[in-house]
Amino acid sequence: MATTATILHADLDAFYASVEQLLDPSLRGKPIAVGSGVVLAASYEAKAFGVRGGMPGRQARELCPQITFVSGHFGEYQRLGDTAIKVIGDFTPLVERISIDEAFADVAGCTHLFGSPAEIAGAIRRRVRTELGLPISVGVARTKHLAKIASQVAKPDGLVVVDPGTELEFLHRLPVELMWGVGPVTKTRLAEIGVLTIGQLAQTPGWSLERLLGPAAGEKLAALAWNRDPREIKTHRRARSAGAQSAIGRKPAEEDVFRPTLFHLADRIGTRLRAKSRPGRTVTVRVRFANLNSATRSVTLDAPISATVILAEIAEDLVRAVLAEHPNEKTISLLAISVSHLEERWDLELELPLGLQDEPRRPGTKIGMARLAADRAIDKIRGRFGWDAIGYGSVALDISRSVPDEFRELAEKEL
DNA sequence: TCTGGGGTCCTAGGACCC
DNA sequence: TCTGGGGTCCTAGGACCC
Numbered sequence: 001m002a003t004t005a006t007i008l009h010a011d012l013d014a015f016y017a018s019v020e021q022l023l024d025p026s027l028r029g030k031p032i033a034v035g036s037g038v039v040l041a042a043s044y045e046a047k048a049f050g051v052r053g054g055m056p057g058r059q060a061r062e063l064c065p066q067i068t069f070v071s072g073h074f075g076e077y078q079r080l081g082d083t084a085i086k087v088i089g090d091f092t093p094l095v096e097r098i099s100i101d102e103a104f105a106d107v108a109g110c111t112h113l114f115g116s117p118a119e120i121a122g123a124i125r126r127r128v129r130t131e132l133g134l135p136i137s138v139g140v141a142r143t144k145h146l147a148k149i150a151s152q153v154a155k156p157d158g159l160v161v162v163d164p165g166t167e168l169e170f171l172h173r174l175p176v177e178l179m180w181g182v183g184p185v186t187k188t189r190l191a192e193i194g195v196l197t198i199g200q201l202a203q204t205p206g207w208s209l210e211r212l213l214g215p216a217a218g219e220k221l222a223a224l225a226w227n228r229d230p231r232e233i234k235t236h237r238r239a240r241s242a243g244a245q246s247a248i249g250r251k252p253a254e255e256d257v258f259r260p261t262l263f264h265l266a267d268r269i270g271t272r273l274r275a276k277s278r279p280g281r282t283v284t285v286r287v288r289f290a291n292l293n294s295a296t297r298s299v300t301l302d303a304p305i306s307a308t309v310i311l312a313e314i315a316e317d318l319v320r321a322v323l324a325e326h327p328n329e330k331t332i333s334l335l336a337i338s339v340s341h342l343e344e345r346w347d348l349e350l351e352l353p354l355g356l357q358d359e360p361r362r363p364g365t366k367i368g369m370a371r372l373a374a375d376r377a378i379d380k381i382r383g384r385f386g387w388d389a390i391g392y393g394s395v396a397l398d399i400s401r402s403v404p405d406e407f408r409e410l411a412e413k414e415l
Numbered sequence: 416t417c418t419g420g421g422g423t424c425c426t427a428g429g430a431c432c433c
Numbered sequence: 434t435c436t437g438g439g440g441t442c443c444t445a446g447g448a449c450c451c
Contacts, residue, residue: 035419037418037419038418038419039418039419040419040420053418053419053451054418054419055418056416056417056418059416059418098450098451099422099450099451100451101451102451180449180450181424181448181449181450182449183448183449183450184448184449185447185448185449186448186449214425214426215425215426216424216425216426217425217448239422239423240422240423240424241421241422241423242421242422243420243421243422244420244421245419245420245421246419246420247418247419247420282443282444284444284445292417292418294446295445295446296444296445296446297444297445298443298444298445299443299444300442300443300444334419336420338421338422403419403420407419407420408419408420408421410421411419411420411421411422411451412420412421412422413421413422
């Protein structure tokens with residue numbers, strides 16, 4: 001176990017909103033939100049009014065009548081996020097990117113070049129500020145969990161270093177919801193037994209936590225409360241699933257409604273899976289009803305798939321099964337497909353004849369091969385002329401897009 | 416009053432095998 | 434016929450994170 005604090009957690013502040021204020025100086029110092037129907041991100045000035053990400057636009061306007069909505073420059077978010085992470089990479093190769101605007105790094109091996117971890121953190125913050133014009137907060141500690149908490153405490157635009165000698169003193173005075181893994185439900189459950197701070201959590205008997213939260217969560221939280229975090233920096237982590245979803249308002253639970261939507265979702269997912277040669281064996285479907293209750297249904301196949309049509313047909317079957325189980329639900333509000341058990345296909349892709357990868361056991365394999373070949377052709381055309389250049393007939397038309405496609409792409413994980 | 420979209424991990428029960 | 438135990442996989446649902 002390391003005895004010095006060399007883990008950094010760097011987190012760009014109110015990232016999308018800060019980029020908008022960077023691009024348009026007239027927005028600086030003002031409450032703004034990115035998005036239209038829903039708030040995708042809010043500036044600190046807007047957060048001061050209680051505006052939060054995910055909030056409906058109408059509610060944000062009620063809280064903050066003078067708020068300015070901007071539609072968003074998603075390409076710029078990607079570019080600036082990448083650039084900020086690269087700044088960290090100039091100090092150490094041990095960088096674990098968590099999302100578009102957030103990363104861990106271990107600087108243990110580069111202090112002889114660049115100074116103490118605190119000095120490196122300061123240098124990162126200065127460079128991101130001067131070279132990109134963006135505020136970034138950094139936490140420095142001995143463990144990932146504590147570094148992450150430190151960066152949250154540092155916000156906005158700050159630096160917090162937790163010296164190994166002061167770890168528990170720092171940690172135990174903070175509220176439990178700052179801990180990784182404590183969301184609204186767990187916070188409420190802990191509050192019911194009088195646990196509000198991490199210090200109180202640390203003093204709670206293990207059996208009590210495990211009874212309250214289950215064995216895994218109880219043990220994990222107890223460990224984190226004493227700053228025992230075994231996690232290491234992982235520089236490359238492969239995705240375990242790929243999915244897509246679409247909120248469709250309130251529509252009747254009928255074939256005419258869910259078929260085109262499922263096809264569109266399958267198209268998006270299939271394209272990604274094929275691009276990385278990572279077909280998957282398990283298909284999961286989620287249907288959310290008008291009352292916001294939802295039901296899932298999944299199937300695990302003998303062989304992995306990535307062809308759009310096959311994926312769509314399986315998803316349709318699953319949705320029909322869900323609806324059959326909920327005959328009283330006449331209205332659906334969201335459809336989702338996810339593919340998991342992804343293959344690690346890298347080199348086999350080159351060895352297997354095209355088509356044998358998909359559906360070797362499905363009756364009518366030749367059809368499966370033809371479908372995959374058709375997908376490959378479409379993928380190629382789209383690669384040259386853009387996504388909308390070609391598609392599956394009616395599917396290309398009139399899919400309700402509640403958020404811009406560019407926003408969806410930002411959230412996609414590298415497969 | 417009615418939150419969008421892309422992910423990860425855990426749980427609990429059941430099937431199935433040794 | 435009843436008894437015990439361990440392990441793996443699958444499915445449905447939830448909590449959580451960004």
